[in-house]
Amino acid sequence: MMLIEEAALAADALPIAELAEYLRLGSGFDLVDDAAENAALAGFLRAAIATIEARTGKVLLTRRFRMQLDDWRDRLGQTLPLAPVLSVDRIEIDDGNGTVTELPVENWRLVPDLQRPTILPAGVILPHVPRRGMVTITFTAGFGQAWSNVPGDLAQAVLMLASRYYEDRGFDGSRSGVPHGVSALIDRWRQIRTLAGRGSREAR
Structure with a gap:
């Protein structure tokens, strides 16, 4: 499986002001409000959000992804590795010889789920993927466009982790890993990850 994020987070979507305020209140930092400092804070936020x-497996701010598989994990239904999924924009099958076919939307449906959103066939099974081919699923996922749409515990975890990255800048990384407080906040959102592809390849 290959998962590609089609566009990076826009700087104006990041909670830079919230992180600056958190640093002032939590650690007594006297931050300089300038472009260079804001760019640094944006970098720490991007790293914290990615972590x-x-x-x-939850996408905090809405954006589009492209997942490529050499075959369906299960032709009875393909789970997606991220949630919440807002829409599946298209599904394409490449036959490996230069022909790409988009699956008609009436041939499949998305079953939304906060843990395992799934693409189900309209019929019995999902269509055959040729041995040298691949399937590409383009989908949009996230809690919302604005930081206020992110669940409170996840938003707080990002600020705490970005603050740790800010405090640790220039050090040797001896305090690597996610702090216990952050782990406690995100624990209920964790999911048991499953493979997204390579499960149903038949002998042909």
Whole structure:
């Protein structure tokens, strides 16, 4: 499986002001409000968001992804590795010889789920993927466009982790890993990850 994020988070979607306020209140930092400092805070936020998303499988701010598989994990239904999924924009099958076919939307449906959103066939099974082919699923996932749409415990976990990254800048990384307080906040959002592809390849 290959999972590609089609667009990076826009800087204006990041909670830079919230992180600056958190640092002032939590650690007594006297921050300089300038472009360079804001760019640094944005970097720490991006790193913290990426870590939280990787550990929970939840997309905090809405954006589009493209998943490529060499075959369906299960032709009875294909789970998606991220949640919440707002829409599946298209599904395409490449036959490996240069022909790409988009599956008609009436041939499948998305079953939304906060843990394992799934694409189900309209019929019995999902269509055959040729041996040298691949299937590409383009989908949009996230809690919302604005930081206020992110659940409170996940938002707090991001601020705490970004603050740790800010405090640790320039050090040797001896305090690597996610702090216990952050782990406690995200624990209920964790999911048991399953493979997204390579499960149903038949001998042909």
